[in-house]
Structures are given as structure tokens and as C-alpha cells.
Amino acid sequence: MEKIKKALEKYPRARVLDIGTGVGNFISILVSVTSDFQEIVGIDTSRKMLDRAQTNFAAYEFVRFEVADANHLPYNEATFDIICLSNSLHHLDDIIKILKEMKRVLQPNGIIIINEMVKDGLNNAQKSHMMLHHFAAEIDRRMNVVHYETYTKQEIVEHLNGVDGLAIESSWELSFPESEAPTAKDVNNLLYMIDKIMTPTQDFLDKEYFFHKGEEIKTYICKNSYASAPQHIFVLQHS
Numbered sequence: 001m002e003k004i005k006k007a008l009e010k011y012p013r014a015r016v017l018d019i020g021t022g023v024g025n026f027i028s029i030l031v032s033v034t035s036d037f038q039e040i041v042g043i044d045t046s047r048k049m050l051d052r053a054q055t056n057f058a059a060y061e062f063v064r065f066e067v068a069d070a071n072h073l074p075y076n077e078a079t080f081d082i083i084c085l086s087n088s089l090h091h092l093d094d095i096i097k098i099l100k101e102m103k104r105v106l107q108p109n110g111i112i113i114i115n116e117m118v119k120d121g122l123n124n125a126q127k128s129h130m131m132l133h134h135f136a137a138e139i140d141r142r143m144n145v146v147h148y149e150t151y152t153k154q155e156i157v158e159h160l161n162g163v164d165g166l167a168i169e170s171s172w173e174l175s176f177p178e179s180e181a182p183t184a185k186d187v188n189n190l191l192y193m194i195d196k197i198m199t200p201t202q203d204f205l206d207k208e209y210f211f212h213k214g215e216e217i218k219t220y221i222c223k224n225s226y227a228s229a230p231q232h233i234f235v236l237q238h239s
């Protein structure tokens, strides 16, 4: 968190855009390190998520939310000092197009902060998270929701290096306070969550495939426990 704080300190009274904000998880990280913002705008295509985000940030007068699509940002050139995209890269069909949009609405001396969980370098417990997440993504894709598997760190770098005029300035692993190992109750909740994720597969012709995959993941989690996959921050600037 110290590194995020240092990055934000360079932009007093910043105008911030958080793309694919969901319920505002990344905004929570931003406001946990400073409150020196002119405004934070969280956008998402899901009204439902934004309603929850609105409730979460009701006490923050400088935070507001709008329904908007990352493919067509409804803002003028050079509007924001800081633009964030957290755990959403693998939800996007055309990453390069969206990076170009981010570059367009970024101030000339501003920064883009990409935060993304990775699928490489994981221990066995973290692999549980990845398997569960990739399973949910596979079911989403069957229902025509854009949701790819997460990327390796190198794949993310390759995506982020794909836009002329933008360059990665620094990157690091986002560290969270050490969390306790999951209890038997936590593991049971996860198993229940897998059943919930699988609910729509009841209507699929190949529901047996999903049932077996779900059972395999449950067995893996019971054997190897569960931990969150690491997340990496990449800071980009105009080059």
C-alpha cells in the first residue's frame, strides 16, 4: 500500500477514473491511503454493481458512479490525472482499444494504474482461487458474458505494451495484510459457492462435464485449502 500512496502523492487534488469499478473495491484501496482527491468517478456497465458501490461510498462526497462502457469513455481528452482498472483486464474483449481510450482521457502527465490478479507463480492454496475463478469464467462464457481466464504476469505486460505512446513505468505485487488460513466453515462456504456458481449449468446439454469439473475443484480445495491469488500493479504513463 505504501507504493500506491507514493504514486498518489504526486497528484494532489487528483481527478480519478476507476473503470470496471464493480462495488468499488479498488476505490476502497485508494481512499485508504489518502483522501486528497478532487473527484473519483467509478464506472461500470452493470447498474446493479453501481447501486451497491453507491451505498458503500455514500459518506464520500468526492466519489460518484456512472454507468459507462470502457470501450467508449464519455469524457473529453485529458480529463483525468489517474485512471485505474482493477481485476477487469480479463473481462475485456479488446484490451488495446480500451487502453487507447484510457490514454485519450488521461492528462499528459497523468498515470494509468492497472491492478490484475495473475495465474502464474501460485502456491497450491492460491491455485484453488485460480481454478474456482477460471471455472466461473468458463460458465460465464457459456452464457455469452465476456470473462476470460486470468493472465500470467508476462501476458499482462505484453498487453500493456501494445499501445504506442504508453509505457509501463513501474510494477509491483500488491501486498495485503497476511490473512488467517481458512477455517472449516470458510471452506464449506466455498463449496457452497461452487454449487451456486454451477446453478445455470443445470440447463446445459453437457451439464455432466460441469458437474464433474465442479466436484474436482471441491476435492482440490478440501485437500489444498484456499488463498487469494496475488495481484500485480502496473503503472503506465505517456511515453
Ligand SMILES: C[S@@+](CC[C@H](N)C(=O)[O-])C[C@H]1O[C@@H](n2cnc3c(N)ncnc32)[C@H](O)[C@@H]1O
Binding pocket: 019, 020, 021, 022, 023, 024, 025, 026, 043, 044, 045, 046, 049, 068, 069, 070, 071, 085, 086, 087, 088, 091, 092
Ligand atoms: C471482477 S470485477 C472488478 C471490480 C473491481 N474493479 C475490483 O477490483 O474488485 C469486473 C467489473 O468490470 C465490469 N465491466 C466489464 N466489462 C466492462 C466494460 N466494457 N466497461 C465497464 N465495465 C465493465 C463488470 O461489470 C464488473 O463489475
